[in-house]
Amino acid sequence: xxxxxxxxxxxxxxxxxxxxxxxxxxxxxxxxxxxxxxxxxxxxxxxxxxxxxxxxxxxxxxxxxxxxxxxxxxxxxxxxxxxxxxxxxxxxxxxxxxxxxxxxxxxxxxxxxxxxxxxxxxxxxxxxxxxxxxxxxxxxxxxxxxxxxxxxxxxxxxxxxxxxxxxxxxxxxxxxxxxxxxxxxxxxxxxxxxxxxxxxxxxxxxxxxxxxxxxxxxxxxxxxxxxxxxxxxxxxxxxxxxxxxxxxxxxxxxxxxxxxxxxx
Numbered sequence: 001x002x003x004x005x006x007x008x009x010x011x012x013x014x015x016x017x018x019x020x021x022x023x024x025x026x027x028x029x030x031x032x033x034x035x036x037x038x039x040x041x042x043x044x045x046x047x048x049x050x051x052x053x054x055x056x057x058x059x060x061x062x063x064x065x066x067x068x069x070x071x072x073x074x075x076x077x078x079x080x081x082x083x084x085x086x087x088x089x090x091x092x093x094x095x096x097x098x099x100x101x102x103x104x105x106x107x108x109x110x111x112x113x114x115x116x117x118x119x120x121x122x123x124x125x126x127x128x129x130x131x132x133x134x135x136x137x138x139x140x141x142x143x144x145x146x147x148x149x150x151x152x153x154x155x156x157x158x159x160x161x162x163x164x165x166x167x168x169x170x171x172x173x174x175x176x177x178x179x180x181x182x183x184x185x186x187x188x189x190x191x192x193x194x195x196x197x198x199x200x201x202x203x204x205x206x207x208x209x210x211x212x213x214x215x216x217x218x219x220x221x222x223x224x225x226x227x228x229x230x231x232x233x234x235x236x237x238x239x240x241x242x243x244x245x246x247x248x249x250x251x252x253x254x255x256x257x258x259x260x261x262x263x264x
Contacts, residue, residue, distance in 0.1 A: 010071030060087035099173030176233035
């Protein structure tokens with residue numbers, strides 16, 4: 001069976017993770033698209049891949065590409081995944097699938113209508129400890145679940161000098177901390193427990209009212225001392241859930257908890 005040809009759209013931190021995963025899975029990386037044609041050329045040379053695509057249209061027009069990996073800022077997920085699906089390509093799209101429920105449903109329907117594989121890579125599912133926990137619960141070793149609780153805490157946005165495209169609702173979507181990392185916790189719990197959330201009550205708060213106007217790449221911090229701008233996306237969130245089986249669950253998420261670099 002020939003190796004699937006893939007293209008990676010978006011060459012930041014997560015794009016490099018997709019490249020490594022694709023190579024380990026035996027895929028053939030045909031090319032990359034980036035924030036600019038020059039950036040695409042630089043990354044294509046660094047990664048040793050044949051093509052630097054000008055844009056998503058050039059990606060989906062390549063007959064050697066069967067799978068498109070969408071690793072761009074959130075607001076680009078819907079149009080790029082849609083272009084790939086309409087061109088008959090399978091899609092691996094970073095979360096969130098889209099910045100609105102309507103857009104996410106449209107992509108799911110489009111993938112189903114075209115009988116294409118389309119997935120969001122919640123990678124924590126594949127950690128050996130997670131697989132073990134899922135198997136033990138599925139086999140009934142723990143008995144019935146009575147309560148699920150946990151948190152996902154980070155500190156990389158604690159400093160008001162820190163900023164990132166994720167903070168801007170126009171680029172990251174209306175929800176930040178819950179969509180960005182709360183979604184990982186929710187998927188992990190549903191995956192491990194075998195139960196799906198059916199009810200939710202949540203509260204959100206923005207505790208850093210203003211941030212630097214300078215935005216860093218991925219998870220970097222901008223230099224201090226510049227102009228400031230108002231923040232409208234949430235820094236922290238708390239949620240209570242009930243699963244379809246009736247189990248209660250609670251979640252705390254934060255990107256401003258000191259000393260918690262990536263505590264899931």
